[in-house]
Amino acid sequence: MKAGFIKAALAAVVLTSVTVGTANAAGCMKGAVVGAVAGHYAGHHAVVGAVGGCLVGRHMARKQAQERAAQRQPVKVE
Template sequence: MKKTAILLSALLFIALPPAVAEAKGCIKGTLVGGVLGHYAGHHSVLGAIGGCLYGRHEANKSHARVTQQRQGWGGTYAHAPKSWRIQL
């Protein structure tokens, strides 16, 4: 049984292509959340998961803010009425 599981996992590892992981904000959030969860009642795994989610959320907010600053008013017109939009 153990040999079968090892063989199956090795085959899956070889067969599946590598994926690029984007862990912006997740690593720092995981570390902080894990420590806080540990001290809050030995829930370090739940704290790490929550910290990762929160760190990722903050990284997305930061990325959106930087993108919006780079584009300025000429980037998107989603907030403007349809009559203001320029047809290119």
Template sequence: MKFTIIAALAGATLVAAGPADAKGCLKGAAVGGVGGHLAGHHAVLGAAAGCAIGHHRAAKAAKTQAAARR
């Protein structure tokens, strides 16, 4: 029951959010999810943190590449 409520809220949030630039998020979420699972069954928390870190690193790399082109 708890999982169904969380899944419904997550789905509604994704639909309401609209399009987003998720570069780095998927790879970071996968790595973070596995790491969180291995570190004490906290896969969702690890995936969220991995997504944030992956997106940050991708944005930083894009900014560095843009500066190098100038």
């Protein structure tokens, strides 16, 4: 059990260092942790879960940022 979490933490660190930059890493760490825990309990696939969680976390963070940007834009009245 400890080895799975160590591998997941290592994968999260590697993924974060690969995606250098705060804007690109938004959501990756949280997603990687959640994915690693889920992957660990779903058959000892913590690393695969961490990678998948990072990708999903980044996608959701990007989507949320786009929605926030769309709300800030003023409505054009002609």
